[in-house]
Structure formats: C-alpha cells, structure tokens
Amino acid sequence: MKARHVYLLIPLFLLQALTVGAIVGTVFRTVDTAAQTRLWILDFMALADVLVLLVTARKLSRTEAEEAAANPVQLYMAARAQRHDVFNHLFVIRGLLQRSDFDRAITYMDELITDFKEVSDLLTLGKPVVGALIMNKAGQARAQGIDFKLTVRGNLTGLVVKETYLTKILGNILDNGMDAVQMAPEKKIELKISEEKNSYVFQVTDSGDGLTPRLRRHIFKPMFSTKGPGRGVGLAIARQLTDMCGGTIEVRLNPTTFSIIFPKLPL
Structure with a gap:
C-alpha cells in the first residue's frame, strides 16, 4: 500500500465540515447568542479537523505512513462511521432549534463539542x-453506560512500535478496564496519552x-483471572507484547491504573 492512502480521510472530514457549515447557515439567525456561539465553535472545529489531519499526514515519516495505510479499509470505515454519527447529531440539533428548544440544544451542542475535541x-x-x-x-464503553474520558498531550510520531502490537496492548488494557467497572456504582474509564521528555x-x-x-x-500470569475459567489471557498478552517492544507496564492501586511506558529512542 502507498502512503497516499492516509489522505483518503481528508475528503470525508471535509464533507463533514461542509455539512456543519450548511446547518449553521440554515439556523444561525433563528437562535440566541449562546446557541450562535456554540454553532460557530462546531463549524470551526469541523474545519480544524481537516487541517489537523492534513498536517498530521504530512508529518508522518515514510515508514509510519505506509504502516498506517496497510489497512486503508479500516481507516475509511472508521472515518465513515464518525461522519455518520456527526450527521445524526447535527440533524438532532437542527430539530431542537427549529422547535425553539434552546436549552436542550445548547446542552446537546456542549456534548458534541467535547466529542469533536x-x-x-x-x-x-x-x-x-x-x-x-x-x-x-470509546464507542463500546459509552454503549455500555461507561463514562470514557480521553486526554492527549503531545503526539506519537516518534514512537517506534508496530501499530499492530500497540493496538493489541492498548485494546486489552481497555477491555480489562471495561470488565472491571461493570458492577461499579459509577462506571468510569480515563485514558491519558502523553509524550514525556524520555518516554511515551x-x-x-x-x-x-x-x-x-x-x-x-x-x-499478568496467563489464565489468571477473577472472572472464571477461560479468561485471563488479555493482560498476559499485553505484558508479553510490551516487553517484546522494550516497554514496561506498571500497576497502581486505588484507583486501579495501568501505565504502559515506552522509552524514547535516541535520534
């Protein structure tokens, strides 16, 4: 596959931005100042997504771009699903504004702005x-009533770990977290991704x-689980792959926190 496949995402997000702009233009004059402000934010963030994607794609090294493009169908389907969700939200907002239900529209837009970010x-x-x-x-967690929070600081362009390994490691840790909160009074998961001075x-x-x-x-022992027989594989795989990639996994109690750490390699 060629690195240019990464750029296939740009038209999808551009179409999303144009749709947001069309809806903003349709209802803008009919709403109050607070709703107008949120509509402008939605329009700006939709356009910003296109610019961010373009800049990010340009910054990818040749190896990383080709690795990311190894499954363009997966990337296309993810972007298509995101566009479909945004369209549904925007039509809900338009309906609320046309009925002059401004309070609910503002609340809905605040939630959507968080999703855009x-x-x-x-x-x-x-x-x-x-x-x-x-x-x-994140979609799986929210479908199960789990409050999923994401914080990103920095980027991973310098992380030399195969994305197939990274997705298995992170996917298994997140699955473990979703299992752990099923019976909790408040179901919450927080994922923080940070680029530190010497590590990711x-x-x-x-x-x-x-x-x-x-x-x-x-x-992290294979087949060790508190959830019954046939479980206890995911964390063992995450630990094995992390070790294989030169990283470490640390576990902290109260609250349960898994930290996956990969050292930065010298340039």
Whole structure:
C-alpha cells in the first residue's frame, strides 16, 4: 500500500465540515447568542479537523505512513462511521432549534463539542490505526453506560512500535478496564496519552473495585483471572507484547491504573 492512502480521510472530514457549515447557515439567525456561539465553535472545529489531519499526514515519516495505510479499509470505515454519527447529531440539533428548544440544544451542542475535541486529539497522535482503535473502544464503553474520558498531550510520531502490537496492548488494557467497572456504582474509564521528555506513556484508570496487592502480583500470569475459567489471557498478552517492544507496564492501586511506558529512542 502507498502512503497516499492516509489522505483518503481528508475528503470525508471535509464533507463533514461542509455539512456543519450548511446547518449553521440554515439556523444561525433563528437562535440566541449562546446557541450562535456554540454553532460557530462546531463549524470551526469541523474545519480544524481537516487541517489537523492534513498536517498530521504530512508529518508522518515514510515508514509510519505506509504502516498506517496497510489497512486503508479500516481507516475509511472508521472515518465513515464518525461522519455518520456527526450527521445524526447535527440533524438532532437542527430539530431542537427549529422547535425553539434552546436549552436542550445548547446542552446537546456542549456534548458534541467535547466529542469533536476528542476526534481532533486523536488526529494529532500521528498513529491513525491507534486513533481508530480508541474511537472504537470509546464507542463500546459509552454503549455500555461507561463514562470514557480521553486526554492527549503531545503526539506519537516518534514512537517506534508496530501499530499492530500497540493496538493489541492498548485494546486489552481497555477491555480489562471495561470488565472491571461493570458492577461499579459509577462506571468510569480515563485514558491519558502523553509524550514525556524520555518516554511515551499510556495510562488507563478505571473506577472498578480495585486490586489487592496479591492480585497485582498475579494479574499478568496467563489464565489468571477473577472472572472464571477461560479468561485471563488479555493482560498476559499485553505484558508479553510490551516487553517484546522494550516497554514496561506498571500497576497502581486505588484507583486501579495501568501505565504502559515506552522509552524514547535516541535520534
């Protein structure tokens, strides 16, 4: 596959931006100042997504771009699903505004602005396949009533780890977190991705019952699980792949937090 496949995402996000702009133009004069402000923010963020994607694609090294383009169908389907979701939200907003239900429209737009920011943060990662995985896991979590929060600081363009390994590692840790919060009074998962001075860090925190010191000592052993037979494989695979890629996984208690750390390699 060629690196240019990464650029296939740009027309999809441009169409999304144009649709947002069309809806803004349709209802703008009929709403109050607060709603107008939020409409402008939505329009700006939709256009910003296109620019961020273009800049990110240009910054990808040749190797990373080709690796990201190894499965263009996956990238296309992820972007198409995101566009479909945004269209649905925008039509809901237009309906609320046309009925002069401004309070509900403002609340809805605030939630949508948060979602737009999340997508923009993922586009700046420099790892499109990892971004697609996180979008998918966030959708799964929210469908289960889990409050999924994402924080991104920096980017991963310098991280020399195969994306297929990285998605398996992160996917298994996030799946573990979703399992852990199923019976919690407040179901929450927070994923923090940061570029530090000497490392790249993925931190997953969940609001589950937590781990005892004994469980922490055994949690990465194959087939060890508190969820019954046939489980306990995901964390073992995550640990094995992380070790293979030169990284480490640290576990902190109260609340349960998994930190996946990959050292920066010298230039």
